[in-house]
Amino acid sequence: MPSNRRHFLQQLGALGAPPSLAALGSATLLGAPRTARAADWPTRPIRLVVPYPAGGSSDIIARLISRHLGEALGQPIVIDNRPGANGNIGAAMVAQAGADHHTLMQCDVGALAISPSVYTKLSFDPGKDLRGVAMLAYSPHLLVVHPSVPAGNLKEVVELSRRTPLNFAVTAIGSAPHLAGVAVAQATGAKWQYVPYKGGSQAVTDTVAGTAQVLMNGMLATLPQVQAGKLKLLAVSKKTRMPLIAQVPTIAEQGVPGFESGTWQGVMAPAAMPDALVARLSAELIRIIRLPEVRAQLTAQGAEVVTMTPPETNRFFASERTRWAAVVKEGGVRLD
Structure with missing residues (x-):
C-alpha cells in the first residue's frame, strides 16, 4: 500500500471505535459551570432538531x-x-438558540465534529456554541450495492469500478460515510463518482432505486433495506463481525486492515444551557436508551447502545474534532 494511503488510513483510525476515556481525559470540557432549577423546567414543549x-x-x-x-x-x-449542508443548517439553529433552554439536537456527533475542518465558513463554532448532553448509540457503516451490480464482495466491486462508472451515494460531501468511502478508495484503488445527498435516507432511497450503485451508510438506517432484498450487502465497517450479520465479512477482512467507521448518535444542546438542566436531561436520556424495549429495537437493526455522560460526550467531541482535522487535511476535502 502506498505510504500516503497508509498514513491516511492510520489517521482515519477506528472511526467508530469507542474512545478511551482515559486518553480523552486531558481534553478541555466545553462550556462553563451554569446553575438553574431543573425542577422548574421545562415550561413548554421541547424542540428536538434533527439536522437530517x-x-x-x-x-x-x-x-x-x-x-x-x-x-x-x-x-x-x-x-x-x-x-442541509451535512447537518450544519440544523446545528446552527441549535447553536444560535442561546438562552432558549427548550431546543436540543439529535445528531451524528462524529459528523458534526468533521464540519470545522471541512467547511471554510460556518455560521457557528461547534466547539464553543454547543455542549454535549449524552451519547446514546453507535452503529457501523454498511457497504452495500444495488442488487443489479455484479459484485459479491469488496474486491469485485473495486474491480468493477475500474471498468464501469459507478455512482457512490453519500449522505453529504464531507460526511463520515463520504470520508470512509474516500479511505476505502485510496486503500483499494476503487474509482467511483461521489453523489451527495442531504441525508442518509435520501442516499438509501436513490441506491434502492438504482440511481446510485454503491452506498456506505449507518447500519441502523440501511439494514432494513438489505433484509428486504432491496440492497446487497458486501461488507461491514467494524473491526470484528457483527453478531446480527455474522456471515458478512468486514472491510478489514477484505484487504483494508484496521479499517473501521460508523455513526455516533447523541444529543447536543446550546452552550448556554445550565448544568442542572443538562444533568437532568442526560440522566433521563441514558435511562431511556437502556430500557429493554428500546435497546431491543436498536439491537435488532444493528445499533449498539453506547452511553456517555455530558463530560464524556464533550471530551469525545473535542477529540473527534482534533482527529478529523488530520483526516480531512490528508484527504484534501474542503468546502466553501
Whole structure:
C-alpha cells in the first residue's frame, strides 16, 4: 500500500471505535459551570432538531426516544427535521438558540465534529456554541450495492469500478460515510463518482432505486433495506463481525486492515444551557436508551447502545474534532 494511503488510513483510525476515556481525559470540557432549577423546567414543549431528513439514523433514534422523554419531562417532544449542508443548517439553529433552554439536537456527533475542518465558513463554532448532553448509540457503516451490480464482495466491486462508472451515494460531501468511502478508495484503488445527498435516507432511497450503485451508510438506517432484498450487502465497517450479520465479512477482512467507521448518535444542546438542566436531561436520556424495549429495537437493526455522560460526550467531541482535522487535511476535502 502506498505510504500516503497508509498514513491516511492510520489517521482515519477506528472511526467508530469507542474512545478511551482515559486518553480523552486531558481534553478541555466545553462550556462553563451554569446553575438553574431543573425542577422548574421545562415550561413548554421541547424542540428536538434533527439536522437530517426523516428516516435516517438520527431521525430513527429521535423518534424512538421522544415519547419516553416527553413522559419523563412532562412536556411533549416536537421533532423538527432541518436537513442541509451535512447537518450544519440544523446545528446552527441549535447553536444560535442561546438562552432558549427548550431546543436540543439529535445528531451524528462524529459528523458534526468533521464540519470545522471541512467547511471554510460556518455560521457557528461547534466547539464553543454547543455542549454535549449524552451519547446514546453507535452503529457501523454498511457497504452495500444495488442488487443489479455484479459484485459479491469488496474486491469485485473495486474491480468493477475500474471498468464501469459507478455512482457512490453519500449522505453529504464531507460526511463520515463520504470520508470512509474516500479511505476505502485510496486503500483499494476503487474509482467511483461521489453523489451527495442531504441525508442518509435520501442516499438509501436513490441506491434502492438504482440511481446510485454503491452506498456506505449507518447500519441502523440501511439494514432494513438489505433484509428486504432491496440492497446487497458486501461488507461491514467494524473491526470484528457483527453478531446480527455474522456471515458478512468486514472491510478489514477484505484487504483494508484496521479499517473501521460508523455513526455516533447523541444529543447536543446550546452552550448556554445550565448544568442542572443538562444533568437532568442526560440522566433521563441514558435511562431511556437502556430500557429493554428500546435497546431491543436498536439491537435488532444493528445499533449498539453506547452511553456517555455530558463530560464524556464533550471530551469525545473535542477529540473527534482534533482527529478529523488530520483526516480531512490528508484527504484534501474542503468546502466553501
